[in-house]
Amino acid sequence: MAVSQKRALDDDVFEAGDSRPLSRFATLMSRARSKYFSNQDYFFQDQSRSTLKSADEFVRSIDFKPDAIIVHWVSNFVSTDDIRALSVTYRAPVVWYLLDMAPITGGCHYAWDCTGYFRKCGRCPALNSNNENDHSHRIWQRKHLALQGIDLTVAAGSGWLERQAERSSLFHDRPIRKILLSVDPEIFCPVPKFASRQRLGLPEDKKIIFFGNQGLRLKRKGMSYLVESLRILADNPEFDKDRVLIAVAGELPWDFDLPLEFRSLGFLGTDELLALAYQAADVFVCPSVEDSGPMMINESIMCGTPVVSFDMGVAPDLVLTGKTGFRAKLKDSEDLAYGINSILELAPDDASRVSKECRDLGMEVCHPDRQVEGFSELLQSKELFNG
Numbered sequence: 001m002a003v004s005q006k007r008a009l010d011d012d013v014f015e016a017g018d019s020r021p022l023s024r025f026a027t028l029m030s031r032a033r034s035k036y037f038s039n040q041d042y043f044f045q046d047q048s049r050s051t052l053k054s055a056d057e058f059v060r061s062i063d064f065k066p067d068a069i070i071v072h073w074v075s076n077f078v079s080t081d082d083i084r085a086l087s088v089t090y091r092a093p094v095v096w097y098l099l100d101m102a103p104i105t106g107g108c109h110y111a112w113d114c115t116g117y118f119r120k121c122g123r124c125p126a127l128n129s130n131n132e133n134d135h136s137h138r139i140w141q142r143k144h145l146a147l148q149g150i151d152l153t154v155a156a157g158s159g160w161l162e163r164q165a166e167r168s169s170l171f172h173d174r175p176i177r178k179i180l181l182s183v184d185p186e187i188f189c190p191v192p193k194f195a196s197r198q199r200l201g202l203p204e205d206k207k208i209i210f211f212g213n214q215g216l217r218l219k220r221k222g223m224s225y226l227v228e229s230l231r232i233l234a235d236n237p238e239f240d241k242d243r244v245l246i247a248v249a250g251e252l253p254w255d256f257d258l259p260l261e262f263r264s265l266g267f268l269g270t271d272e273l274l275a276l277a278y279q280a281a282d283v284f285v286c287p288s289v290e291d292s293g294p295m296m297i298n299e300s301i302m303c304g305t306p307v308v309s310f311d312m313g314v315a316p317d318l319v320l321t322g323k324t325g326f327r328a329k330l331k332d333s334e335d336l337a338y339g340i341n342s343i344l345e346l347a348p349d350d351a352s353r354v355s356k357e358c359r360d361l362g363m364e365v366c367h368p369d370r371q372v373e374g375f376s377e378l379l380q381s382k383e384l385f386n387g
Helices: 021-036 055-061 080-090 135-147 159-167 193-200 223-234 271-280 295-302 333-344 348-365 368-380
Strands: 069-071 094-098 152-156 176-178 207-212 244-249 262-266 283-286 307-310 325-328
Touching (some): 152 159, 207 271, 223 333, 271 295
Parallel strands (some): 069 094, 152 176, 244 262
16 A cells, blocks of 8 residues: 555555655645635645656556555545556556545535536635636646546445535546445444443433534534534423533533533544444434535444434435434534434433444444455456456
């Protein structure tokens, strides 16, 4: 596996990034332009930037010829021009694993309501542009040219991304297959709640709502909708707010507040600690309104903890109302509040049934073996190898 920067000892991983100061400086400047001259809600990046060594240097650095090239998360590392050069050099088919929208657009990782990627981008709202030949269109053109004539198949990390890829002008005519991201079932697994709560110092006699706070101020993470939904619950005289505690992962700003009692779990820096938080909770709430995942839904489901989320990202694949949680109407705080309360009100037998449904679904579609099988079947299919 080729990475931009190698941070661990592993003979199967090699560093392929160009570490020369000029290359790194150019990448930093590109990021700065994206940060200060674009709408950050779209997370726009110039995807023509690359820090990969030249194709010739790359070929010399490895002692094998790949049968296929799988492109994973490559922003600010590998450009579409690089992908073409490697595919042509090795005469190898490419599988591009979509984890967000960046590969299918002219720059944005999250398109919101923009449908420019259906066509050729341009007039980009991320760039506050009314010019149909703006930077997003030029990036799209460069991608389109690079992808011509190479054997490319798309793997999508969710059904949401699969449908977006099918509508995109860059990938609509390519084979597309959904392969959900996998989760370690040995770490993310159901355990008795009292054990995980004791380890985290959480009360055993309360209903616990868990959510992660990465990017609290990011519009796409939907924090305002979560706060409103909790306020709706707190204002309901029939809701016993004294029996509920909200556990929040991540460092909180000094002025952070919620309508219900909450406790910060701090930064959960390992998978084991993160799994404890899911295991301790009665429900995990994901209020994201523009996302391609998030991965936390996969992890919670594998832990046997039901999820309440909006109808977007990976939620349609994993959050099945009445079985593994509740999928609320997008941006509807009242519906989100209803879903949270419906899980908290489950009788013990029903809560056990829902937990089992979560774990069963997680093992069925998010087990690493399923991800391996998906790629194995894809690579062996006629979509890639014609005999």
